[in-house]
Amino acid sequence: MTLPRQPHQRGLLTAAATLLLLLAQPSAHAQDAALARNLAATCANCHGTQGHARGDMKVLAGLSAERIVAAVSDYRNGTLPSTIMQQIAKGYTDEQVRMIAGYFAAQPPKQ
């Protein structure tokens, strides 16, 4: 997960005006959270809604972000053999994988 971006500051704005601006727009953090959520939802068809996979498929909810990032990296370079994950892992940037991993790590392990 990336750190939330700092709100854009301009010298002439008072703290109160900055606050009003923040209230009028979704925060950078909320935008990142929605983006991570959207990206992770592309995995749900096999890995379950919010990572709660069923049957033989790998549950991602509650795994550590580091573990997910490492696995995707290993799939990508072939260290970890796979039928399909190597092909899919190559479709996402490192930044996207970090966001997806952060999202799944934050999901409770069981619904």
Place this chain on the structure above:
Amino acid sequence: MGSYTASSLKRRDLAGLGLAWGALSLAGCAAAPSGPSIGRVVVVGGGYGGASAARYLRLWGGNVDVTLVERNPDFVSCPMSNLVIGGHRQMAEITMGYGGLKAVGVKVVQGEVAAVDAAGRKVRLLGGAELSYDRLVVSPGIDFMFEQVVGLEAAVASGAVTHAWKAGPQTLALRRQLEAMPEGGVFAMSIPKAPYRCPPGPYERACMVASYFKASKPKAKVLVLDANPEIQSKKALFERAFKQHYDGMVEYRTNAELKEVSGRLARFEFEDVRADVLNVIPPQRAGELARGMGLVTVNNRWAGVNWLTMESGAAPGVHVLGDATFAAPLMPKSGHLANQHAKVAAAAIIQLLRGEDVNSAPMMMNTCYSFVTANEAMHVSSVHRYDPTEKTFKTVPGSGGVSVAASQLEGRYALGWAENIWADTLAL
């Protein structure tokens, strides 16, 4: 966009509709959204696209009012329906209800759209009920271009010929015909020119029918007559499957475009084929609802969309999903992608209702598994990212691909895929 009324539909599209209205209750489901509603969304069509949209609008929007209008009482999955045709699964295993969606607060209405008033943002159903919306999602799937094959509509209507390209009674009808076919009979299948729903589906079907014959009618033949110049998906893998498992049983012919059907006689440009069981996958276009609403903007067949929001190019406030859309480059018409279209649309609709900017960098991915025997499958996969310059989705270079070989492991993954996408789509 002008208004759309049922009178613009052909008579056959209206036959047998609106019978469930006696039992209809718009009050439907209770689960009240928390906090004031940020908007009303009506979703028409409860297949992979529409059901996923309804589910994700509730999951992500929380306080979005969502009504799903679907003509059928249950969801019947096209993916895995070839296993039913091959006798390896039962209809009940690919049929699911909409109870999961109701439990997450979607109002599910079994009914049929009679008219859409785009200016007034209202949908009128057969029977007279009206649904107001802030945003409308239509996921109408495909309908058939029967006019392109002389006699086909009558042959399907009479039951002599099946299409089985919308899962349901047609799936079962084809299975029954195969069971009743004499030993040593001929099953012929016609494949239309691309684009059509589910590019690998016809070749999987050939394998599934052959797997049944191999076990039960070993002298029978499978004749595949493809209007295309080659196999449209996983070509080398299907060629291998035909040879490895069904050598001498499956015969595959290219550039065979069906012109006419008379009973179980199929007339192609260069030959006539008489089959014991004739399965014709008709040429396809966006579902009749999209046509009637004026959403069909490409080649008189498909609905063009803004890929950031899935909003129709022809109708502001109307989002189109799934097989009905004019596909982005290398994006197949699949249930998996309809589910992914729905997630892009749901996220965008929630942002639009809140007055926020929509996500400028959406992603989608696709996986299609095909069975070649009762328990061995293979896949094709692709990852798609939005290209802001070309304003469409494009595949990510270096990503995606096909199986090295069909395997039992991928057969298990295929079943796992089905279980998970069904749960994801229907909130099971």
